[in-house]
Amino acid sequence: MRKIILFMLICFTTADTTKIDKVIEAQPITHLDGKMLDKNQLANIKFIYKHTSEWREEVSKGDLGRWLIAISWVESQLGYAMVNMQSYDCGLFHANVKYYLYKHNIKDTPLMRNIYCSTLITNKELALSHSLEIIYHFKQYWEKRGHNDTALHRAIMSYNVGYFKKGGNLEKIGLAYFKKVLRIYNELEAKENELRALLAFN
Numbered sequence: 001m002r003k004i005i006l007f008m009l010i011c012f013t014t015a016d017t018t019k020i021d022k023v024i025e026a027q028p029i030t031h032l033d034g035k036m037l038d039k040n041q042l043a044n045i046k047f048i049y050k051h052t053s054e055w056r057e058e059v060s061k062g063d064l065g066r067w068l069i070a071i072s073w074v075e076s077q078l079g080y081a082m083v084n085m086q087s088y089d090c091g092l093f094h095a096n097v098k099y100y101l102y103k104h105n106i107k108d109t110p111l112m113r114n115i116y117c118s119t120l121i122t123n124k125e126l127a128l129s130h131s132l133e134i135i136y137h138f139k140q141y142w143e144k145r146g147h148n149d150t151a152l153h154r155a156i157m158s159y160n161v162g163y164f165k166k167g168g169n170l171e172k173i174g175l176a177y178f179k180k181v182l183r184i185y186n187e188l189e190a191k192e193n194e195l196r197a198l199l200a201f202n
Contacts, residue, residue, distance in 0.1 A: 028201050029194035032073060033184060041078040042198060044092060045069055047124060049199055055132050066195075067156065068093070068131065070184035074177070082121045088113060091120035091127035100130060134159055156181055 029045070030037060037045075049065040072078050075094035083090050088097045097117045101108045106116070120127045138155035141163075147154055157164065157174030164170035188195055 027194060028198035029191050032078075032187065035077075037078070038080075041080065044072065044078045044124070045195075046199055048072060048092070048128065049195075051125065051128055052132070064132070064135070064152075066185050066188045067152070067181070068128070069188060070181045071131070071156065071159065073184045074180050083117065088117065090117035092124055093127055093131040095120050095127060095130050131159070153178060 028042070032041075048068050052065040052068050055064070069078070072092045075089070076082055076092055079092050082092070084094055087094075089095060090097055097113045097120070098108055100106075100116055100120070101112055106112055120130070135152075135155045138158035139151045141158070142151040142154040157171070157178045160177040161170045161174040164174055
């Protein structure tokens with residue numbers, strides 16, 4: 001019996017290290033952009049990924065789950081800072097309240113801004129749906145102008161700056177924004193196993 005146990009111990013200690021690496025990679029994600037994620041941020045990752053995958057097929061084909069997580073990180077650090085008082089952006093994705101009121105034909109008053117800023121913070125489903133609608137709108141806009149291969153990327157730029165012209169200042173600002181989002185997206189892609197482990201974790 002002792003020989004069998006000794007043999008098993010030797011086999012375990014000399015096992016292929018790639019198997020051990022896979023076990024480590026299977027642990028749920030804990031850090032993003034060099035920062036440790038708290039419980040609320042981890043819950044927001046799961047929320048965004050789950051509800052984005054249930055959205056319109058036309059957009060979900062573009063792996064929008066990771067893109068929206070990346071956008072949320074750039075905008076609010078996944079809910080850590082829900083309000084930008086300088087631009088009056090609120091919620092997980094820092095939706096611009098003035099634009100939200102305009103889009104929904106609601107009179108723009110200080111009271112309405114406060115009400116809907118609070119709503120976009122507390123109602124994550126509304127915040128996500130609003131952000132997806134904006135991206136979907138801009139994706140269609142750029143597709144109609146012949147940018148089929150880059151429509152989603154341009155839509156993410158437009159999420160930050162709105163409509164822009166080639167070579168203009170808004171395009172430069174939008175491109176700088178997109179690069180920030182892309183950097184987080186690439187990190188999420190590199191941590192795919194850790195991300196999937198989090199999504200599978202109850």
